[in-house]
Amino acid sequence: MGWVETTGGYAVTLDGTRVRCRNAAGRALKQVPAKLRDDAEVVRLRQLAEWLERHEHECRSQVDAWLVRSLPVPVGLLARVWPDEAWQGALRDLVVAPVGADGRAEADRAGFLRDADPERGLGIVDLDGDSVRLDCEQVLIPHPVLLEDLDDLREFATELGVEQGLEQLFREVWQRPETAGGTALEWGAYADAKFEELRHATARAVSYGYRVRGGYAICPLTEDGRALEAAYWIGDDYPEAEAYTGGLEWRVDGGRRLPIGEVGPVAWSEGLRMAASVYAGRVVKNEDEEGEL
Structure with missing residues (x-):
């Protein structure tokens, strides 16, 4: 955002979630001077920064819930929230798979999410490295434990320079051992700490x-x-x-x-x-x- 003039010739702006200040000569200061901490414009920007931090946390929490709970997500919803940087930061480069008419994810059409548009649908980089559009109404953001060849996907993501804002591919996963089954009601590997x-x-x-x-x-x-x-x-x-x-x-x-x-x-x-x-x-x-x- 641009600079906002305040008292004493100072100007303030919001850089991400940090309030920055410059003096009348235009020199950027390392921190906001103490005499400006209660200034109306500085207080307003700090309140905005706090809201942005909460909003970013809420976006990440919601996307994490979609992943952990294996909930199908409407493509129209993703297209509506995509212009918001906080939503886009949580969603960009996640592996998504279209949900077919039978309600199941079509893993062979999965790819890394790169765009969401109300008219053109979702743009992805598929697992062959090609940029394609998905024609579907819903997608699944699969939990990594459900992804086949997870190690290969992680290697491919590294080659593409993928940096997921939310842990998906590089989320730690635990596979249930073959010996863990039957009618036992609890797992004791983390007991007695x-x-x-x-x-x-x-x-x-x-x-x-x-x-x-x-x-x-x-x-x-x-x-x-x-x-x-x-x-x-x-x-x-x-x-x-x-x-x-x-x-x-x-x-x-x-x-x-x-x-x-x-x-x-x-x-x-x-x-x-x-x-x-x-x-x-x-x-x-x-x-x-x-x-x-």
């Missing part, structure tokens, strides 16, 4: 965007049209109490625990992603390692 204080585990879960409820870190999910949640026990004592993590479980139908053998690939991967993120902040027992991760 010690935290000096419960609030450390809680803060770590919240910092990654997870909810904390009833002693569990919670990750809401949708798979094959069914709503469920992954829940990882982190403790329900007072915040300053020592805490140990427990098992990871998946729940459906208002709290019924789902047997591990029935957990789908996206729910499995995202549940373990949550547990691993919290677990990494534990107190390390081995004295040869750092005291805390």
Whole structure:
């Protein structure tokens, strides 16, 4: 945006989400002078910057929900939001696949999203490196655990110079081991992690965007049209109490625990992603390692 004149011959502008200032001689200053911090124009720009940051976060959160929950997205909606830089930053270069009449994603027509236009539809770079247009009403933003030949896709993305604003291709994924199945109701690989204080585990879960409820870190999910949640026990004592993590479980139908053998690939991967993120902040027992991760 342009420069806005303010008191004392100074001018201010917004550079991304940072307020910048120049003096009457036109020289850019390293920071806004203290005497201008309560100036009406400076306050207005700071409020705008805060709104832009919230808006960018909301856009990323929504696109992440589409990815994690495997929700088909109308092409018309993508075309409407595409001119917005915050939406475009979250969507550009994500792998998208058209949804066919049967409701399934057509993986052979997938590609990296480069444009969304109300008249011409979506422009992508397909997996052969050609720029094409998709003629469809909905697309799926596939979770990486569902993408075949993920390593090849990552290599191809690197060759194209793809820089995704939202983690998709380079998102960590966990495949369910063949030994994990049957009627067991929880996965214990991330149990018994010690935290000096419960609030450390809680803060770590919240910092990654997870909810904390009833002693569990919670990750809401949708798979094959069914709503469920992954829940990882982190403790329900007072915040300053020592805490140990427990098992990871998946729940459906208002709290019924789902047997591990029935957990789908996206729910499995995202549940373990949550547990691993919290677990990494534990107190390390081995004295040869750092005291805390």
